[in-house]
Amino acid sequence: MVTVSRTTVAVVGGGPAGVVLGLLLARAGIAVRVVEKHDDFNRDFRGDTVHASTIRLLDELGLGDRFAALPQSRLDDFSLPMPDGSRVLLGDFSRLRPPYDHVAMVPQWDLLDLLVTAAREEPSFAISTGLAATGTIEENGVVTGVHLRPYRDVRTPGDDDGDAEELRADVVIACDGRDSVLRTAAGLHPRSFPVPFDTWWFRLPREPGDAATALVPAFAGTDVLLSFPRPDYHQVAYFAPKGSDPALRAEGVAAFRQRVARLRPDFAGRVDAIGSMDDVHVLDVRMDRLTRWWRPGLLCIGDAAHAMSPAGGVGINLAVQDAVATAAILVPALRSGHRGAGLDAALAAVQRRRSVPARVVQTAQGVLHRVVFERAFAGRLQAGPPKLPVLLARSVPPVRGLYACGIAFGPLPEHAPAWARR
Numbered sequence: 116m117v118t119v120s121r122t123t124v125a126v127v128g129g130g131p132a133g134v135v136l137g138l139l140l141a142r143a144g145i146a147v148r149v150v151e152k153h154d155d156f157n158r159d160f161r162g163d164t165v166h167a168s169t170i171r172l173l174d175e176l177g178l179g180d181r182f183a184a185l186p187q188s189r190l191d192d193f194s195l196p197m198p199d200g201s202r203v204l205l206g207d208f209s210r211l212r213p214p215y216d217h218v219a220m221v222p223q224w225d226l227l228d229l230l231v232t233a234a235r236e237e238p239s240f241a242i243s244t245g246l247a248a249t250g251t252i253e254e255n256g257v258v259t260g261v262h263l264r265p266y267r268d269v270r271t272p273g274d275d276d277g278d279a280e281e282l283r284a285d286v287v288i289a290c291d292g293r294d295s296v297l298r299t300a301a302g303l304h305p306r307s308f309p310v311p312f313d314t315w316w317f318r319l320p321r322e323p324g325d326a327a328t329a330l331v332p333a334f335a336g337t338d339v340l341l342s343f344p345r346p347d348y349h350q351v352a353y354f355a356p357k358g359s360d361p362a363l364r365a366e367g368v369a370a371f372r373q374r375v376a377r378l379r380p381d382f383a384g385r386v387d388a389i390g391s392m393d394d395v396h397v398l399d400v401r402m403d404r405l406t407r408w409w410r411p412g413l414l415c416i417g418d419a420a421h422a423m424s425p426a427g428g429v430g431i432n433l434a435v436q437d438a439v440a441t442a443a444i445l446v447p448a449l450r451s452g453h454r455g456a457g458l459d460a461a462l463a464a465v466q467r468r469r470s471v472p473a474r475v476v477q478t479a480q481g482v483l484h485r486v487v488f489e490r491a492f493a494g495r496l497q498a499g500p501p502k503l504p505v506l507l508a509r510s511v512p513p514v515r516g517l518y519a520c521g522i523a524f525g526p527l528p529e530h531a532p533a534w535a536r537r
Contacts, residue, residue, distance in 0.1 A: 423480065
């Protein structure tokens with residue numbers, strides 16, 4: 116049995132980009148339905164950095180007080196370790212104008228719950244969970260909707276106890292991530308860029324006296340580790356050359372604990388919290404970008420358009436900025452009744468506006484990969500980090516503010532449209 120439903124905009128993917136887009140469209144009075152394949156947002160080790168550009172957006176939407184009430188920690192600066200044990204301050208967020216002078220660390224599920232709660236206050240907003248998109252509906256070369264099935268059925272081939280649904284829409288926005296089903300179904304294929312590492316995420320207990328606001332990577336031999344202070348624990352990322360997961364797991368948890376303790380001697384007394392390698396979650400890091408983000412009736416944004424490296428932690432915030440630009444450009448076209456070529460022009464305009472920031476960030480990430488990670492894996496960081504950025508940060512203090520601004524806001528940060536503000 117197939118149910119047919121209709122909305123004006125179908126947003127596939129209930130991550131930050133999809134939910135922000137749904138909220139903005141609903142505040143414009145546009146009928147929008149967000150479809151999320153999972154039943155809830157409670158998943159560990161999703162990107163939890165909320166940069167200043169996103170904090171400012173929440174203020175503009177009238178959600179600043181709600182956001183401030185969420186459990187969170189903050190990062191006030193970014194430093195690099197020197198061979199003599201000292202640190203050099205690269206990014207100094209205190210040089211930015213308050214209150215947008217930090218990066219907040221907030222569990223992503225809390226942020227998404229806040230956004231969905233706000234969106235549900237708008238009568239034109241709807242969200243469905245537990246439904247996965249399995250393909251696009253096309254008519255005469257135009258995407259006119261998506262095929263949906265209960266996610267449990269998609270994960271269990273042959274299990275056909277759930278009803279299928281055809282969701283028809285004037286426009287479909289693919290926010291379904293770097294493994295986008297809709298992107299593939301629409302025949303859009305990204306160009307991939309080399310990434311030298313994968314990332315292993317795990318948690319360690321936080322103890323009194325631990326640094327609360329600084330972000331400092333650790334290097335030892337060919338190993339790299341980065342920890343993010345959270346209110347109750349440290350979220351830790353271990354970096355190693357791409358494809359190292361089988362070898363790391365074959366070494367066993369005791370060897371992995373030793374790696375962590377060597378990188379961070381202050382963590383040596385708590386590495387037993389890593390009970391087994393099942394507590395260490397690998398992320399296959401990718402970086403890619405679509406040449407064309409849209410087809411008639413369909414637009415890809417966020418990771419579906421440009422999967423980002425975790426270097427800089429900017430992926431979520433870039434996706435949110437994509438969503439804001441999409442709403443700002445799409446709403447006038449929908450309100451004016453544009454269809455066909457008029458709607459296609461709006462989709463193309465989103466790509467023109469947002470492809471430049473994506474290229475700029477990915478280019479910067481590629482430089483970080485070469486000068487930091489590739490050098491670290493080759494054992495060439497023992498003499499310290501690259502000399503030029505260190506010299507500039509030490510000798511020209513305003514440079515520390517420029518570095519901080521690049522991390523906190525990124526290129527071309529967007530503002531909430533006037534009709535979405537409260």
